[in-house]
Amino acid sequence: GNSVTQMEGPVTLSEEAFLTINCTYTATGYPSLFWYVQYPGEGLQLLLKATKADDKGSNKGFEATYRKETTSFHLEKGSVQVSDSAVYFCALSWTGANSKLTFGKGITLSVRP
Amino acid sequence: EADIYQTPRYLVIGTGKKITLECSQTMGHDKMYWYQQDPGMELHLIHYSYGVNSTEKGDLSSESTVSRIRTEHFPLTLESARPSHTSQYLCASSDPITGNEQFFGPGTRLTVL
Numbered sequence: 001g002n003s004v005t006q007m008e009g010p011v012t013l014s015e016e017a018f019l020t021i022n023c024t025y026t027a028t029g030y031p032s033l034f035w036y037v038q039y040p041g042e043g044l045q046l047l048l049k050a051t052k053a054d055d056k057g058s059n060k061g062f063e064a065t066y067r068k069e070t071t072s073f074h075l076e077k078g079s080v081q082v083s084d085s086a087v088y089f090c091a092l093s094w095t096g097a098n099s100k101l102t103f104g105k106g107i108t109l110s111v112r113p
Numbered sequence: 114e115a116d117i118y119q120t121p122r123y124l125v126i127g128t129g130k131k132i133t134l135e136c137s138q139t140m141g142h143d144k145m146y147w148y149q150q151d152p153g154m155e156l157h158l159i160h161y162s163y164g165v166n167s168t169e170k171g172d173l174s175s176e177s178t179v180s181r182i183r184t185e186h187f188p189l190t191l192e193s194a195r196p197s198h199t200s201q202y203l204c205a206s207s208d209p210i211t212g213n214e215q216f217f218g219p220g221t222r223l224t225v226l
Contacts, residue, residue: 046215046216087154
Protein backbone atom coordinates (compact mmCIF):
# COMPACT_ATOMS: atom_id res chain seq x y z
CA GLY A 1 0.00 0.00 0.00
CA ASN A 2 0.90 3.67 0.06
CA SER A 3 3.07 5.12 2.80
CA VAL A 4 5.01 8.28 3.60
CA THR A 5 8.11 8.36 5.78
CA GLN A 6 9.45 11.54 7.32
CA MET A 7 12.71 12.00 9.15
CA GLU A 8 12.56 11.82 12.92
CA GLY A 9 12.24 15.04 14.84
CA PRO A 10 12.09 17.46 16.45
CA VAL A 11 14.40 19.81 14.58
CA THR A 12 15.80 22.93 16.20
CA LEU A 13 17.63 25.55 14.14
CA SER A 14 18.92 29.05 14.59
CA GLU A 15 17.39 31.85 12.56
CA GLU A 16 18.80 32.12 9.01
CA ALA A 17 19.98 28.49 9.02
CA PHE A 18 19.38 26.19 6.06
CA LEU A 19 16.53 23.73 6.44
CA THR A 20 16.07 20.28 4.95
CA ILE A 21 13.25 17.97 6.03
CA ASN A 22 13.40 14.57 4.39
CA CYS A 23 10.36 12.79 3.00
CA THR A 24 10.21 9.54 1.06
CA TYR A 25 7.20 7.64 -0.17
CA THR A 26 6.16 4.15 -1.19
CA ALA A 27 3.54 3.90 -3.90
CA THR A 28 2.85 2.17 -7.19
CA GLY A 29 2.90 4.76 -9.94
CA TYR A 30 3.14 8.52 -9.60
CA PRO A 31 0.99 10.10 -6.94
CA SER A 32 0.66 13.80 -6.22
CA LEU A 33 2.87 14.96 -3.35
CA PHE A 34 2.20 17.64 -0.77
CA TRP A 35 3.76 19.48 2.14
CA TYR A 36 1.37 20.80 4.76
CA VAL A 37 2.26 23.10 7.66
CA GLN A 38 0.51 23.41 11.03
CA TYR A 39 1.22 26.51 13.09
CA PRO A 40 0.59 26.36 16.84
CA GLY A 41 -3.10 26.23 17.69
CA GLU A 42 -4.23 26.01 14.07
CA GLY A 43 -5.30 23.47 11.49
CA LEU A 44 -3.15 22.32 8.61
CA GLN A 45 -2.63 24.45 5.53
CA LEU A 46 -1.13 23.48 2.22
CA LEU A 47 2.43 24.77 1.85
CA LEU A 48 3.27 23.41 -1.61
CA LYS A 49 2.59 20.52 -3.93
CA ALA A 50 3.86 18.72 -7.02
CA THR A 51 1.77 16.54 -9.28
CA LYS A 52 4.33 14.84 -11.52
CA ALA A 53 7.94 13.74 -11.60
CA ASP A 54 10.56 16.52 -11.66
CA ASP A 55 7.99 19.16 -10.72
CA LYS A 56 9.17 21.68 -8.14
CA GLY A 57 6.67 23.11 -5.70
CA SER A 58 7.52 26.40 -4.00
CA ASN A 59 5.91 28.82 -1.59
CA LYS A 60 7.07 31.29 1.10
CA GLY A 61 10.72 30.49 0.35
CA PHE A 62 10.18 26.73 0.75
CA GLU A 63 10.86 24.35 -2.12
CA ALA A 64 10.49 20.63 -2.78
CA THR A 65 11.20 18.64 -5.94
CA TYR A 66 9.37 15.45 -6.92
CA ARG A 67 12.11 12.86 -7.45
CA LYS A 68 10.77 9.59 -8.80
CA GLU A 69 14.21 7.96 -8.97
CA THR A 70 14.60 8.27 -5.21
CA THR A 71 10.84 8.41 -4.42
CA SER A 72 11.50 11.55 -2.41
CA PHE A 73 10.02 15.00 -1.86
CA HIS A 74 12.42 16.74 0.54
CA LEU A 75 11.46 20.17 1.85
CA GLU A 76 14.12 22.91 1.82
CA LYS A 77 14.44 26.53 2.78
CA GLY A 78 17.57 28.60 2.47
CA SER A 79 17.09 30.82 5.52
CA VAL A 80 14.53 29.97 8.18
CA GLN A 81 12.78 32.51 10.38
CA VAL A 82 11.32 32.24 13.86
CA SER A 83 7.88 32.44 12.23
CA ASP A 84 8.59 29.13 10.42
CA SER A 85 8.32 27.27 13.74
CA ALA A 86 5.55 24.76 13.14
CA VAL A 87 4.79 21.12 12.43
CA TYR A 88 5.41 19.98 8.85
CA PHE A 89 3.62 17.04 7.22
CA CYS A 90 4.49 15.31 3.97
CA ALA A 91 1.60 13.59 2.19
CA LEU A 92 0.63 11.83 -1.02
CA SER A 93 -2.59 11.35 -2.89
CA TRP A 94 -3.90 9.93 -6.12
CA THR A 95 -6.12 11.81 -8.51
CA GLY A 96 -9.61 10.48 -8.76
CA ALA A 97 -12.91 10.72 -6.97
CA ASN A 98 -12.17 8.24 -4.19
CA SER A 99 -8.61 9.12 -3.25
CA LYS A 100 -7.55 10.10 0.27
CA LEU A 101 -4.38 11.72 1.57
CA THR A 102 -1.72 9.53 3.17
CA PHE A 103 0.24 11.58 5.70
CA GLY A 104 3.66 11.14 7.23
CA LYS A 105 3.96 11.41 11.00
CA GLY A 106 4.91 15.08 10.94
CA ILE A 107 8.00 16.81 12.26
CA THR A 108 8.22 19.74 14.64
CA LEU A 109 10.53 22.58 13.64
CA SER A 110 11.63 25.15 16.22
CA VAL A 111 13.63 28.17 15.10
CA ARG A 112 15.60 30.12 17.71
CA PRO A 113 16.18 33.87 17.35
CA GLU B 114 -9.83 31.84 0.27
CA ALA B 115 -10.91 28.43 1.56
CA ASP B 116 -13.52 28.55 4.28
CA ILE B 117 -14.01 25.67 6.62
CA TYR B 118 -15.24 26.21 10.13
CA GLN B 119 -15.18 24.16 13.29
CA THR B 120 -16.99 24.81 16.54
CA PRO B 121 -16.31 24.83 19.35
CA ARG B 122 -12.57 25.52 19.24
CA TYR B 123 -12.14 24.23 22.78
CA LEU B 124 -14.40 21.97 24.82
CA VAL B 125 -13.95 20.65 28.35
CA ILE B 126 -16.61 18.19 29.38
CA GLY B 127 -17.29 15.49 31.93
CA THR B 128 -17.32 11.76 31.38
CA GLY B 129 -20.56 10.35 30.02
CA LYS B 130 -21.76 13.49 28.27
CA LYS B 131 -22.94 13.47 24.69
CA ILE B 132 -21.09 15.91 22.45
CA THR B 133 -21.27 17.04 18.85
CA LEU B 134 -18.36 18.70 17.10
CA GLU B 135 -19.48 20.89 14.23
CA CYS B 136 -17.78 21.25 10.86
CA SER B 137 -19.02 23.37 7.97
CA GLN B 138 -17.50 24.39 4.64
CA THR B 139 -18.63 26.96 2.12
CA MET B 140 -16.68 25.67 -0.88
CA GLY B 141 -19.23 23.17 -2.11
CA HIS B 142 -16.80 20.29 -1.72
CA ASP B 143 -18.27 16.81 -1.90
CA LYS B 144 -15.51 15.12 0.08
CA MET B 145 -15.08 15.72 3.79
CA TYR B 146 -12.92 14.14 6.48
CA TRP B 147 -12.39 13.92 10.23
CA TYR B 148 -8.94 13.38 11.68
CA GLN B 149 -7.84 12.75 15.23
CA GLN B 150 -4.47 14.23 16.09
CA ASP B 151 -2.55 12.73 18.96
CA PRO B 152 -0.12 14.59 21.25
CA GLY B 153 2.79 13.49 19.05
CA MET B 154 1.03 15.37 16.23
CA GLU B 155 0.40 12.31 14.04
CA LEU B 156 -2.88 12.46 12.12
CA HIS B 157 -5.33 9.57 12.04
CA LEU B 158 -8.28 9.50 9.65
CA ILE B 159 -11.37 8.43 11.60
CA HIS B 160 -14.26 9.23 9.20
CA TYR B 161 -14.81 10.46 5.68
CA SER B 162 -17.63 11.19 3.30
CA TYR B 163 -17.83 11.36 -0.48
CA GLY B 164 -21.07 13.30 -0.50
CA VAL B 165 -24.56 13.60 0.96
CA ASN B 166 -25.69 10.41 2.69
CA SER B 167 -22.22 8.87 2.30
CA THR B 168 -20.13 8.11 5.38
CA GLU B 169 -17.21 5.72 5.80
CA LYS B 170 -14.96 4.70 8.66
CA GLY B 171 -11.34 5.71 8.38
CA ASP B 172 -8.07 4.02 9.14
CA LEU B 173 -8.32 4.43 12.93
CA SER B 174 -11.25 2.87 14.75
CA SER B 175 -13.29 5.46 16.62
CA GLU B 176 -16.34 5.32 18.87
CA SER B 177 -17.59 8.53 17.30
CA THR B 178 -20.21 8.69 14.56
CA VAL B 179 -20.77 11.14 11.73
CA SER B 180 -23.60 12.20 9.46
CA ARG B 181 -23.79 13.99 6.11
CA ILE B 182 -27.27 15.31 5.49
CA ARG B 183 -26.12 18.47 3.71
CA THR B 184 -23.09 18.99 1.49
CA GLU B 185 -21.68 21.77 3.66
CA HIS B 186 -22.12 20.13 7.07
CA PHE B 187 -20.30 17.12 8.56
CA PRO B 188 -20.82 16.86 12.33
CA LEU B 189 -19.10 14.33 14.57
CA THR B 190 -20.88 12.93 17.62
CA LEU B 191 -19.71 11.09 20.71
CA GLU B 192 -22.66 9.54 22.55
CA SER B 193 -20.79 9.13 25.83
CA ALA B 194 -17.49 10.94 26.18
CA ARG B 195 -14.58 9.29 28.01
CA PRO B 196 -11.13 10.56 29.00
CA SER B 197 -9.64 8.40 26.21
CA HIS B 198 -11.46 10.67 23.73
CA THR B 199 -9.35 13.63 24.79
CA SER B 200 -7.64 14.82 21.63
CA GLN B 201 -7.50 17.40 18.87
CA TYR B 202 -10.11 16.81 16.13
CA LEU B 203 -9.54 18.27 12.67
CA CYS B 204 -12.08 18.52 9.88
CA ALA B 205 -11.14 18.86 6.22
CA SER B 206 -12.72 18.97 2.78
CA SER B 207 -11.47 18.49 -0.75
CA ASP B 208 -12.45 18.61 -4.38
CA PRO B 209 -10.98 15.90 -6.65
CA ILE B 210 -11.12 18.32 -9.57
CA THR B 211 -8.38 20.39 -7.92
CA GLY B 212 -6.15 17.39 -7.27
CA ASN B 213 -7.37 16.24 -3.87
CA GLU B 214 -5.79 19.09 -1.97
CA GLN B 215 -7.46 19.10 1.43
CA PHE B 216 -8.54 22.29 3.21
CA PHE B 217 -8.52 22.10 6.99
CA GLY B 218 -10.52 23.77 9.70
CA PRO B 219 -8.83 25.19 12.81
CA GLY B 220 -9.62 22.13 14.90
CA THR B 221 -11.47 21.40 18.14
CA ARG B 222 -9.44 20.65 21.25
CA LEU B 223 -11.55 18.23 23.31
CA THR B 224 -10.76 17.45 26.95
CA VAL B 225 -12.87 14.88 28.77
CA LEU B 226 -12.48 14.90 32.54
